[in-house]
Amino acid sequence: MESAAVGVPVHLLSARDSVGLEALERYLAPGKTVALVGSSGVGKSTLVNRMTGEARQTTKQVSESHGKGVHTTTSRDLIRLPGGGMIIDNPGIREIAFPNDDGGIDAVFPEIEAWSRECRFSDCSHQHEPGCMVQEAIRSGKLPSDRFESYLKMKRELHYLSQRAQKSASRMEKERWKEISLKTRKYKNDR
Numbered sequence: 001m002e003s004a005a006v007g008v009p010v011h012l013l014s015a016r017d018s019v020g021l022e023a024l025e026r027y028l029a030p031g032k033t034v035a036l037v038g039s040s041g042v043g044k045s046t047l048v049n050r051m052t053g054e055a056r057q058t059t060k061q062v063s064e065s066h067g068k069g070v071h072t073t074t075s076r077d078l079i080r081l082p083g084g085g086m087i088i089d090n091p092g093i094r095e096i097a098f099p100n101d102d103g104g105i106d107a108v109f110p111e112i113e114a115w116s117r118e119c120r121f122s123d124c125s126h127q128h129e130p131g132c133m134v135q136e137a138i139r140s141g142k143l144p145s146d147r148f149e150s151y152l153k154m155k156r157e158l159h160y161l162s163q164r165a166q167k168s169a170s171r172m173e174k175e176r177w178k179e180i181s182l183k184t185r186k187y188k189n190d191r
Contacts, residue, residue: 006109006110006111006147007110011023011024013047015043015046015047015049015050016043016046016050018050021050021051024051025083027085028051028081028083028085028086028087029083029084029085030083030084030085031084031085032085032086033078033085033086033087033088034085034086034087034088035087035088035090036048036087036088036089036090037090044089044090045089048077048079048087048089051081051087052079052081052082053082077089105151105154105155105158108154109147109150109151109154111137111143112126112134112143112147112148112151115133115134115136115137115143116133116134118133119131119132119133119134120132126148134148
């Protein structure tokens with residue numbers, strides 16, 4: 001988990017068994033607010049109930065048929081905790097959208113961005129170019145290959161979103177000119 005979120009503190013906990021919850025106390029001090037974000041059915045509302053000491057949020061048992069949590073929360077709730085902190089319980093998410101530029105990916109993968117500045121070619125794809133320092137970091141064990149795979153996956157997703165946005169903008173421009181043309185024709189016919 002730590003290799004997927006470099007520099008982000010990772011805490012193992014269980015709301016069901018109250019294991020590791022004390023690690024969250026520093027984030028939930030008076031005047032602080034924490035937002036819970038994650039997939040549907042992973043236990044965000046169960047964690048809120050454990051932190052408040054009461055059954056404030058609706059929860060459901062893990063599904064026996066597929067062994068996964070069940071989507072329950074349908075709106076965001078801001079909840080005051082007994083210690084003075086606040087916690088936001090969010091509905092489960094299906095996907096996270098990234099900014100449609102490469103600046104966002106550099107912030108998520110700063111170590112890859114740093115190694116890429118040392119590559120022989122400024123437009124290195126980090127796939128098979130000679131002198132690629134990212135590939136060298138993978139070979140030497142400094143960069144886990146699964147972290148690099150996550151980077152490549154995000155690059156593909158950003159490329160797809162960029163292509164989709166360009167097509168959408170092009171389609172909108174085409175529709176705008178079609179409307180102008182129709183109005184011009186109508187104006188000429190009405191004269």
